[in-house]
């Protein structure tokens with residue numbers, strides 16, 4: 584039997600607002616994010632617990648998790 | 650004591666757009682600057698506080714942190730360096746129904762504005778003061794401020810700063826503020842709760858916020874990133890006042906206390922002023 588898929592987080596990054604400080608990636612408790620050049624990107628979506636810490640600590644209104 | 654509900658507790662993203670002026674982002678602050686994190690904590694606190702945008706007036710002086718009122722969709726006033734408290738006093742006396750919030754850098758509040766700061770606290774006028782302690786003058790290129798640690802490098806202390814620092818919270822308390830607290834941009838959910846309590850307090854509430862200037866303080870002091878600064882000064886450099894009693898002294902020594910450090914009731918300035926008017930009119 585196939586396990587029902589866990590509802591994956593919807594991580595929305597506004598690349599026009601992200602200034603690439605990496606605060607969100609550095610403090611993500613489950614290492615979901617990584618820097619790609621001067622913006623942040625999702626590395627491991629399945630690990631996201633939707634804790635919202637990346638959004639709360641982003642100085643630039645650039646990341647939100649649904 | 651029950652903990653107040655906070656916006657951050659909900660596991661859905663907070664919608665900041667209703668509190669921001671449209672079309673103003675990206676803001677002017679550098680990558681990793683803590684001022685944006687403080688702004689977001691403030692907006693979430695305001696959302697929980699129940700104050701509407703029309704009931705709020707945000708006042709500032711000059712500095713990077715003083716640019717904050719430019720982004721919020723409240724009544725706002727961007728004034729002179731160090732004089733925000735005086736303008737804010739005028740706003741409050743003329744419009745006692747407004748909730749007045751002042752955004753002030755450590756240089757703005759404690760150096761050029763030090764005199765205005767202490768006398769505002771002394772009067773206990775109903776006003777919430779946010780002092781953004783990033784240990785430096787950000788806007789003008791990294792000169793040392795009254796909170797720059799001894800030994801630290803700044804544009805004006807090329808061989809290390811020899812001046813002792815102000816303890817902003819002790820200064821506020823000694824000057825007569827009736828609510829004194831400290832938070833950090835790293836502990837942004839706790840900061841939201843502290844700011845909510847400060848906004849709800851009647852009288853002068855002062856919240857010192859330890860945040861980071863990676864561009865000037867960071868670079869001049871060989872701190873590689875905003876993250877490193879948040880780890881050293883905020884996460885590891887502070888301890889919650891709720892835990893401090895239970896921890897061994899070596900874990901508390903040399904650290905700044907976070908949380909609500911002092912809160913008392915004392916007659917508020919506008920109310921005393923009204924009473925005086927009543928009295929004189931009755932004569």
Ligand SMILES: Cc1ncc(C[n+]2csc(CCOP(=O)(O)OP(=O)(O)O)c2C)c(N)n1
Nearest residue numbers: 711712713714730754755756757786787788
């Ligand atoms: C009367 C006056 N003196 C000096 C200045 C130059 N000046 C502008 S902002 C500033 C200091 C800013 O530092 P701070 O208040 O700590 O805020 P930050 O930029 O670090 O957020 C100074 C000295 C000025 N604008 N007006």
Ligand code: SF4
Nearest residue numbers: 611631632634635637
């Ligand atoms: S919501 Fe939490 S777990 Fe998910 S990316 Fe953000 S910080 Fe990481």
Ligand code: SF4
Nearest residue numbers: 601602604605607641
């Ligand atoms: S914290 Fe915000 S600005 Fe910094 S890298 Fe993450 S999304 Fe970009």
Ligand code: SF4
Nearest residue numbers: 678679682713787862
């Ligand atoms: S100079 Fe410093 S305080 Fe000013 S915006 Fe840049 S990082 Fe922030």
